[in-house]
Each structure stands twice: as C-alpha cells, then as structure tokens.
Amino acid sequence: MNENLFASFAAPSMMGLPIVVLIVMFPSILFPTPNRLINNRLISIQQWLIQLTSKQMLAIHNQKGRTWALMLMSLILFIGSTNLLGLLPHSFTPTTQLSMNLGMAIPLWAGTVITGFRYKTKASLAHFLPQGTPLPLIPMLVVIETISLFIQPMALAVRLTANITAGHLLIHLIGGATLALINISATTAFITFIILILLTILEFAVALIQAYVFTLLVSLYLHDNT
Amino acid sequence: MASPVPVKEKKLMEVKLGELPGWILMQDFTPKGIAGAFQRGYYRYYNKYINVKKGGFAGISMVLAAYVLFNYCHSYKELKHERLRKYH
Numbered sequence: 582m583n584e585n586l587f588a589s590f591a592a593p594s595m596m597g598l599p600i601v602v603l604i605v606m607f608p609s610i611l612f613p614t615p616n617r618l619i620n621n622r623l624i625s626i627q628q629w630l631i632q633l634t635s636k637q638m639l640a641i642h643n644q645k646g647r648t649w650a651l652m653l654m655s656l657i658l659f660i661g662s663t664n665l666l667g668l669l670p671h672s673f674t675p676t677t678q679l680s681m682n683l684g685m686a687i688p689l690w691a692g693t694v695i696t697g698f699r700y701k702t703k704a705s706l707a708h709f710l711p712q713g714t715p716l717p718l719i720p721m722l723v724v725i726e727t728i729s730l731f732i733q734p735m736a737l738a739v740r741l742t743a744n745i746t747a748g749h750l751l752i753h754l755i756g757g758a759t760l761a762l763i764n765i766s767a768t769t770a771f772i773t774f775i776i777l778i779l780l781t782i783l784e785f786a787v788a789l790i791q792a793y794v795f796t797l798l799v800s801l802y803l804h805d806n807t
Numbered sequence: 808m809a810s811p812v813p814v815k816e817k818k819l820m821e822v823k824l825g826e827l828p829g830w831i832l833m834q835d836f837t838p839k840g841i842a843g844a845f846q847r848g849y850y851r852y853y854n855k856y857i858n859v860k861k862g863g864f865a866g867i868s869m870v871l872a873a874y875v876l877f878n879y880c881h882s883y884k885e886l887k888h889e890r891l892r893k894y895h
Contacts, residue, residue: 600881607874610849611867613857622862669871671878671886 590677590746605675608662631658638800645700646803656685657796664745664788668781676791677746679738686737689799694730697806705806737798744791748784755780 615624635654639647660676667674675681697705709726710719755777762770822830834840856866879886888895 611870613853621858621860623857623867666871666874669875669878671875671882673878 601673601675604673608659608666611662612658638796641804642800649800649803653796653800656689656799657792660741660792660795661789664792665785667745667749668784668788674745674749676741677749679742682738682741683734686734690734690737690802693799693802693806701806708805733802737795741791741795744787748787752777752780752784
C-alpha cells in the first residue's frame with residue numbers, strides 16, 4: 582500500500598521516453614485560438630472568462646506592470662487547467678512536482694525583483710526597511726526583510742506543490758478507506774463516501790484557488806517593483 | 808489489381824483488402840508526413856465537434872475520456888496489483 586500510494590506521483594515515462602512532456606503540453610489543446618469575430622461556443626466562453634480574469638487581475642497595475650498581462654494570464658490558465666485535469670481519474674498532475682513549480686516560481690519572482698532594481702533602485706532597496714522602525718532595530722530588520730524576500734519563490738513553489746499533493750493523497754487514502762470499509766460496515770462506508778464527495782468538491786476549489794493565489798502573488802511582487 | 812486510380816492516392820475506405828499491405832507501405836512516414844497526419848486528424852475532430860456554432864459538452868468530454876483512458880493504460884501495470892483476486 583505504501584509504494585502504491587506514491588506511485589501515482591512518479592513522472593510517467595514510456596520505455597524510457599518522458600511522456601511527461603506530452604502531459605504538460607496537453608492542456609494547450611483545450612484552449613483553441615480564436616480566429617473570428619464571433620467564435621464557436623467553447624472559444625467564446627473561454628474569451629469571456631479570460632477577459633473577466635484579466636480585468637480583475639490587471640486593475641492594480643500601472644502601465645509598466647500591464648506589460649506582464651500575457652504572462653500572468655497564461656500562468657493562471659496553465660496552473661488552473663493543469664490542476665483541474667489532475668482531478669480526472671488516473672491522471673498525472675505536473676504541478677505536484679516541486680521541480681516544475683520551482684521552475685515557474687523562481688524565474689517569475691527573479692523577473693519582478695530585477696525589474697524593480699533596474700528601474701526603481703532606491704525604492705526597491707527601501708522595501709527592505711519598513712517605515713518608522715526604531716534606530717537600534719534597523720540592522721536586524723534589514724536581515725529579516727532580506728530573508729523574507731528570498732523565501733518568496735520557495736514559498737510560492739512549495740505552497741502549490743504541497744496543496745495539490747496533499748489533496749490528491751487525501752483522495753487516494755479516503756477512497757481506499759471507503760472501499761475497505763464496504764465489507765465491514767456499510768454505514769461507516771457511506772459516511773466515508775460522503776467525506777470523499779466533500780473532499781472532491783474542495784479539491785475542485787483548491788485547484789482553481791491555488792492557481793489564483795500563485796498568480797496573484799506574482800502580480801503583487803510585480804506591483805511592488807514597478 | 809489493375810485499378811484506374813493509383814493505389815497510393817486512394818482513401819482508406821476505397822482500398823481493396825488485397826491492396827492493403829501495399830497501401831500501408833506507400834504511405835508517407837517522413838516526419839513531415841506524420842505531422843501532416845496529426846494535423847489532419849486534429850482538424851477533422853475540431854471542425855466536427857468543437858468549431859460549430861452550438862457545440863456541446865460532448866466535444867471536450869470525448870477528449871477528456873480519451874485522456875483518462877490513456878492514463879489508465881499507462882498505469883495498468885501498477886493497477887493490476889489492486890484487483891480483488893485471490894492470486895495476483
């Protein structure tokens with residue numbers, strides 16, 4: 582049972598070929614490009630959703646921050662669709678791999694920090710010291726702020742990985758428990774099944790929320806630095 | 808097997824059974840040909856089920872079902888140990 586539980590998180594490869602590449606590219610098929618004024622139903626729904634999300638997300642940014650619109654929108658679409666596809670039975674979710682999340686978080690965070698240092702050097706450095714700190718506390722506070730800055734990409738990556746992995750693991754465990762309890766006591770199995778249904782609804786929400794949180798934080802770091 | 812149309816250009820449904828091995832061998836297996844085949848297949852599905860004015864849920868649900876099936880086949884090796892059998 583122990584080995585089986587984590588087997589679904591192993592990167593899939595067929596005869597040594599990494600088909601994880603195919604699985605990462607799969608969500609892109611589900612978002613066709615609009616090429617007419619009035620598109621088919623699927624594209625129209627997606628266009629409406631993307632407009633809604635982008636207006637909400639880019640409202641706080643100035644002109645310079647809005648150049649990141651494409652990046653932020655594709656980020657939230659990718660993470661949201663990958664997480665939702667991972668809820669299908671037997672599927673592999675790339676966002677459970679810390680390597681991938683680090684690969685998304687570190688360059689984006691570094692991009693915001695470097696942008697801040699290039700264009701508003703004094704203001705970026707000033708972020709290290711909150712206003713109104715008493716004089717003797719300043720060295721310690723600068724150290725603390727530096728640490729909290731460098732923890733941002735790690736927190737972004739680990740938050741996404743841990744949330745999605747934990748959710749999938751819980752579903753596996755509670756599903757297995759339900760199956761095992763059917764022969765022992767039907768009522769307990771039924772209660773466990775209700776818990777499973779609630780958990781699945783939570784997972785749908787978590788899938789979307791995590792995407793949103795990731796993108797929101799990146800956009801927040803951007804806002805600080807533009 | 809004397810037919811007025813050359814075997815290579817016939818579509819699959821019009822090839823006679825005896826000509827089938829020859830037809831398969833004459834197909835274009837270059838990377839460009841394979842990419843073309845995937846592209847034609849994609850657009851055939853897309854234009855039939857999704858690129859219509861009132862597409863429904865069936866269009867994407869068939870894609871998702873195929874994805875689930877693909878993943879099931881790929882993880883069958885681990886799954887067969889979890890069947891309810893006396894001897895595994």
